[in-house]
Amino acid sequence: MISILLRSFKQKIKKRKRILRLFLSRIEKKPPKKLDVLVAKLEKKVWAETDCLACANCCKSMSPTFTQMDMKRIAKHLEMTVLEFKTKWLRKERGTGDWINKKMPCQFLDLKSNKCNIYEVRPRDCSGFPHLPKKKMVEYLHVHKQNVEFCPATANMVEKMKVLFEAN
Numbered sequence: 001m002i003s004i005l006l007r008s009f010k011q012k013i014k015k016r017k018r019i020l021r022l023f024l025s026r027i028e029k030k031p032p033k034k035l036d037v038l039v040a041k042l043e044k045k046v047w048a049e050t051d052c053l054a055c056a057n058c059c060k061s062m063s064p065t066f067t068q069m070d071m072k073r074i075a076k077h078l079e080m081t082v083l084e085f086k087t088k089w090l091r092k093e094r095g096t097g098d099w100i101n102k103k104m105p106c107q108f109l110d111l112k113s114n115k116c117n118i119y120e121v122r123p124r125d126c127s128g129f130p131h132l133p134k135k136k137m138v139e140y141l142h143v144h145k146q147n148v149e150f151c152p153a154t155a156n157m158v159e160k161m162k163v164l165f166e167a168n
């Protein structure tokens with residue numbers, strides 16, 4: 001079931017996504033001074049305002065990339081072979097060749113609690129998502145441009161960056 005918070009995010013982001021993406025493109029071309037230091041401070045505020053368990057939109061709308069290590073670890077946890085695991089749940093993405101979920105929401109998401117059923121062994125892509133604390137943030141702006149539409153934490157971060165950098 002979609003939470004009120006997530007529903008309201010989806011409505012708001014329809015109007016904001018273009019503006020936020022344009023802002024990210026601008027700072028991609030001309031990164032502000034001390035970008036990484038300033039963003040690290042904003043990130044703390046973002047997480048204090050975020051409730052991932054009321055959201056889980058990443059697990060509902062996007063697929064993580066499963067590395068060979070991820071597949072081995074998760075398959076072992078589920079007492080399956082890697083081949084069985086891949087055959088049951090994954091497909092190769094056209095173009096990138098990455099292994100991703102066949103279906104969405106992710107098969108490991110408990111839709112009632114929004115918790116991950118394989119949390120301890122989840123893919124590295126999931127544990128790092130939405131990749132906000134990158135030392136060289138400028139190299140991840142293209143990722144945030146994509147995620148701003150799906151992840152309330154990313155959108156909040158970019159809104160805060162916009163206020164900060166456009167005021168200076």
Ligand code: SF4
Pocket residue numbers: 058059064106107108109110115116117118119122123126
């Ligand atoms: S593996 Fe877990 S954390 Fe990753 S997308 Fe699926 S439910 Fe979400």
Ligand code: SF4
Pocket residue numbers: 050051052053055056057058059129130150151152153154
């Ligand atoms: S990381 Fe983003 S999309 Fe995923 S649950 Fe948290 S706020 Fe929602």
